[in-house]
Amino acid sequence: MGKLQDKVVIITGGAGGIGSGMAMAMVKEGAIVTIVDLNEETGREMEKELQQHSPKSMYLQANLLDRENLGQIITTVVEKYGKLDVLVNNAHASKQKLMEDTTQEDLDLSFGTGFYPTFYLMKAALPYLKETKGNVINFASGAGLAGHTTQGAYAAAKEAIRGISRVAANEWGKFGINVNLISPIANSPGVEAWAKAQPEYYEAVRSKIPLGRFGDVENDIGRVAVFLASSDSQYITGQTIMVDGGSIMLH
Numbered sequence: 001m002g003k004l005q006d007k008v009v010i011i012t013g014g015a016g017g018i019g020s021g022m023a024m025a026m027v028k029e030g031a032i033v034t035i036v037d038l039n040e041e042t043g044r045e046m047e048k049e050l051q052q053h054s055p056k057s058m059y060l061q062a063n064l065l066d067r068e069n070l071g072q073i074i075t076t077v078v079e080k081y082g083k084l085d086v087l088v089n090n091a092h093a094s095k096q097k098l099m100e101d102t103t104q105e106d107l108d109l110s111f112g113t114g115f116y117p118t119f120y121l122m123k124a125a126l127p128y129l130k131e132t133k134g135n136v137i138n139f140a141s142g143a144g145l146a147g148h149t150t151q152g153a154y155a156a157a158k159e160a161i162r163g164i165s166r167v168a169a170n171e172w173g174k175f176g177i178n179v180n181l182i183s184p185i186a187n188s189p190g191v192e193a194w195a196k197a198q199p200e201y202y203e204a205v206r207s208k209i210p211l212g213r214f215g216d217v218e219n220d221i222g223r224v225a226v227f228l229a230s231s232d233s234q235y236i237t238g239q240t241i242m243v244d245g246g247s248i249m250l251h
């Protein structure tokens, strides 16, 4: 029996990067994972890999910017598997720009892929999470916590996600629902693109990681996601868990 045996999990942005690492770690612990992603090609490839460990796992194509279709993601999964145990709001797209160059369009992209899907998926999932005493795992960033330059649109959405996560932890504790955040650092296609665009910034971040390396999407971030999705973390809620090699030490 795995730590997440037969738990039904949704992971947004699960076709690549940290999302796919968490999906792999979870199926190896017995979870049935639905990865929701815009990218159909990587989504289908990942679906095959996940099904080798968990035959019922699936890929669901969706653009999280389509706000009116977000509820459908939750109902599709619940109709198929009969319940929902864990919601992981991982997807987030944004552009790096100085504050003075940041436009409404940049804010709309960051809030539209990060904050709004997190908010509306949590809302749509609530009735089902009440039934399972389930878990929500949201995603924060050191960019928001530390206010990294060129990350205005991204940092704002990430801190908004931390805000609603703490509110939900307070409001939903009475239902036995835990709401936590991971603030990661890990090698992913998103980070590789960023490293190419801003190599000096990337090196500055890497050189300040006490553990000296970028994390692995499955073995570093995925394992913490397994912990937060399991009963081992049942007395933890409203917390931002820094899975960043010690880059930011909260106190």
Ligand SMILES: NC(=O)c1ccc[n+]([C@@H]2O[C@H](COP(=O)([O-])OP(=O)(O)OC[C@H]3O[C@@H](n4cnc5c(N)ncnc54)[C@H](O)[C@@H]3O)[C@@H](O)[C@H]2O)c1
Pocket: 012, 013, 014, 015, 016, 017, 018, 019, 036, 037, 038, 039, 062, 063, 064, 065, 089, 090, 091, 092, 093, 113, 139, 140, 141, 142, 143, 183, 184, 185, 186, 187, 188, 189, 190, 191
């Ligand atoms: N990688 C890091 O070091 C790091 C650091 C801090 C925070 N984070 C956060 O961790 C999470 C995962 O990061 P990552 O680096 O793996 O990201 P990534 O950019 O590598 O992957 C994101 C995934 O989301 C999907 N996606 C993007 N827009 C979408 C949309 N509109 N609809 C549906 N799917 C969409 C992409 O296709 C992709 O599969 C994000 O919330 C990110 O902000 C990552």
